[in-house]
Amino acid sequence: MMDGDSQFDFATSGRILFGWGILNRLPECVLHLGLGRRVFVVCGRNAARAKPVLDLLEQNGFASHVFQIAEEPSIELIQQGMLEAREGSDWVLGMGGGSALDAAKAIAMMAPQAGEVLDYLEVIGSGKPFEKKGLPVVAIPTTAGTGSEVTRNAVLSSAHHRAKVSMRHSSMLPALSIVDPSLTLSCPPAVTVSTGLDALTQLIEPFLSCKANPMTDGFCRQGIPVAVRSIQKVFQEPQNKQARTDMAYASLLGGLALANAGLGAVHGIAGPFGGMFPNAPHGAVCAALLPAALEVNNHVLKERYRGHLCQLRLRELVGMLTGNQDATFEDALAWTHQMVHLLNIPCLGSYGCSKGDLPLLIEKSMQASSMKGNPVPLLREEIADIIQRAL
Numbered sequence: 442m443m444d445g446d447s448q449f450d451f452a453t454s455g456r457i458l459f460g461w462g463i464l465n466r467l468p469e470c471v472l473h474l475g476l477g478r479r480v481f482v483v484c485g486r487n488a489a490r491a492k493p494v495l496d497l498l499e500q501n502g503f504a505s506h507v508f509q510i511a512e513e514p515s516i517e518l519i520q521q522g523m524l525e526a527r528e529g530s531d532w533v534l535g536m537g538g539g540s541a542l543d544a545a546k547a548i549a550m551m552a553p554q555a556g557e558v559l560d561y562l563e564v565i566g567s568g569k570p571f572e573k574k575g576l577p578v579v580a581i582p583t584t585a586g587t588g589s590e591v592t593r594n595a596v597l598s599s600a601h602h603r604a605k606v607s608m609r610h611s612s613m614l615p616a617l618s619i620v621d622p623s624l625t626l627s628c629p630p631a632v633t634v635s636t637g638l639d640a641l642t643q644l645i646e647p648f649l650s651c652k653a654n655p656m657t658d659g660f661c662r663q664g665i666p667v668a669v670r671s672i673q674k675v676f677q678e679p680q681n682k683q684a685r686t687d688m689a690y691a692s693l694l695g696g697l698a699l700a701n702a703g704l705g706a707v708h709g710i711a712g713p714f715g716g717m718f719p720n721a722p723h724g725a726v727c728a729a730l731l732p733a734a735l736e737v738n739n740h741v742l743k744e745r746y747r748g749h750l751c752q753l754r755l756r757e758l759v760g761m762l763t764g765n766q767d768a769t770f771e772d773a774l775a776w777t778h779q780m781v782h783l784l785n786i787p788c789l790g791s792y793g794c795s796k797g798d799l800p801l802l803i804e805k806s807m808q809a810s811s812m813k814g815n816p817v818p819l820l821r822e823e824i825a826d827i828i829q830r831a832l
Contacts, residue, residue: 449654451701452611453591454580454618459693461686464493464581464621468501474616476577477531479504481552483522483545485537486511490583490627494536506530510537513719514544515598516558522548523558532577532616538636539587539723542580543595546613550575550595558597558608564808565602571610580615583624585675585688586636586724588643588696590618596712604716607810622689626680634676634784635724637688641668642727643695647702649738649754650814657702664694665761676784703814706734706806706827713805714789721792728786732777733830737823738816739770751816790832799825 455474458466480498482505484491491507498505508522526533526548533552535545551558553573559566580590589595594609625633647653648661671687678684711726742752759773760766794802803824806812812819819827 449656449701451654451656452593452614453697453700454614455616457591457618457620457693459620459690461623461682462621464619464624465497467494467497467579467581467619468503470617470619471503471532471579472501474577476579476616478502479529479531480506481522481526481530481533481548481576482507483533483535483537483541483548484509485541485583490624491536494534494581508548510541510544513540513598513715513723514547514595515600516562519544519547519551519597520558523551526552526576530576532579534579534581536581536583538582538584538632539589542582542587542589543597545580546575546578546589546615547595547597547608549578550608550610550613552576562597562606562608564606565599565604566606574612575610578613578615579617579619581619581621581624582689582692584628584632584636585622585625585685585692586639588640588692588699590615590620591693591696592700598716598719600719602716604805605712620689620693622682622686625685625689630676630679632722632724633679635722635728635786636692637668637672637675637724638728638731638780638784638786639724640688640692640695641665641672642707642731643699643704644668644691645731645735645758646705646707646814647695647698648758649751649816650702650705651816652703652814654702657698660694660698662761664691664698665758666764667691667694669762669764672780673783704811705815706738706812706819706824707731709809709812709815710734710802710806710824710828712809712811713802714794716805717798717802718792718794721789725786726789726792728781728784729789729831730827732774732781733827735777736774736830737819737827741817741819741823746817749817754816788832789828794832796829796832799828802828
C-alpha cells in the first residue's frame with residue numbers, strides 16, 4: 442500500500458518480449474532499435490543451442506562473432522571477451538543461462554572502457570567509476586531461474602580471491618530482453634530443478650526484503666503461486682508447455698523484483714559460497730539454503746522483532762506456498778523441505794564445505810550486498826545457524 446510519503450525507484454530492460462516462439466521477432470526488434478549490424482554473441486558451451494539465433498541474424502544481414510563460455514564468468518573470461526569485442530562490435534547478444542547473460546552484460550560494459558576488469562571492481566579491485574556507457578545488450582535466457590535478462594549487474598568469479606563479486610551499472614540493463622519459454626525445453630533436468638528453485642527464491646526474498654516496494658510486491662504476489670504450481674511438474678514433465686511457460690514467467694518476475702528490491706540471507710550466503718566452492722551450482726546452493734533461511738528469519742522475527750511488518754508478509758507467504766490461507770508457518774516450511782527432497786537438491790556438505798570453512802564463509806556472507814536486503818539484520822551466530830542447517 443502506498444502512503445503520501447512513499448517513494449521508490451524502479452528500472453528494467455528497455456523492452457521485454459515474452460511468449461512461446463517469440464524469438465522469431467528478434468531481427469525486427471533489433472532493426473527497430475538501430476543497434477547496428479555487427480553483433481558479439483555470447484553463448485554457453487553448447488553452441489548448437491545458439492544456432493536458431495545465429496541463423497536468424499545471418500538471414501537478416503547481421504555479422505556475428507561468437508564467444509563461448511563453458512562455466513560461470515570469471516574475471517579472466519570477461520577480460521578475454523572484452524578484448525575481442527573491442528575489435529569491432531556494435532552490440533552484444535547473450536543467449537543461455539545466467540552465466541552467459543552475465544558474461545554478455547559484463548563484456549558489453551567493459552568493451553568501451555579503458556583499462557582492465559579489475560580496475561572497475563570493488564572489494565578485490567580498484568573500484569574505479571565507469572567512464573563510458575556500455576554497449577547495448579540483448580538478452581535471451583534459455584533457462585528459467587536467474588532473471589538476469591532484466592537486471593543491471595553481472596556476477597564474476599575470481600579463483601585467486603576465492604570470491605564472487607558483482608559488476609553494476611545502469612547501462613548494463615539490456616536494451617531488449619526476449620523470454621521464449623520454448624528455449625528451455627532442452628534444459629537438462631538438474632539445471633531445470635536448481636534454476637527453478639532459484640526462481641522461487643528470487644520471488645520470496647524480494648517479497649520479504651526490507652527494500653520491497655509496491656511494484657515489486659505485485660510481481661512477487663503473482664509469481665510465487667505460478668512457480669509453486671509448476672516447479673514440480675516441470676521436473677516430472679519436462680515437455681509440458683504450460684509448466685515451462687509458468688517457470689519462465691516466474692523467473693522473469695523474480696528478476697524484475699530482485700533488481701529493484703534486493704534479496705536476502707539465501708543469496709547473501711550463496712554468493713560467497715560459490716566463490717569458495719566454484720563447482721557448486723548457484724541455483725542448487727540457493728535451494729539448499731532456502732528452508733534454513735526461512736526458519737531462522739522466522740525465529741529472529743519472533744524473538745527480537747515482534748510486530749515487525751515482515752511477520753505479516755511471512756503469513757501471506759505461507760498462504761502462497763501452501764495454497765491454504767489457514768496453513769501455519771510450519772506447513773510452509775515442510776513444503777519447502779519436501780521440494781528440496783523431491784527434487785534431489787544436494788546439501789552444502791556435498792560440495793566439500795565443512796565446519797572448518799564456516800568462519801570465512803560467515804565473514805564473507807556478512808559483507809555480501811544481498812544480505813542488506815534481509816528483512817532484519819542477522820547476527821553472526823544466526824548466519825552460522827542457517828549454514829549449519831543446510832550442511
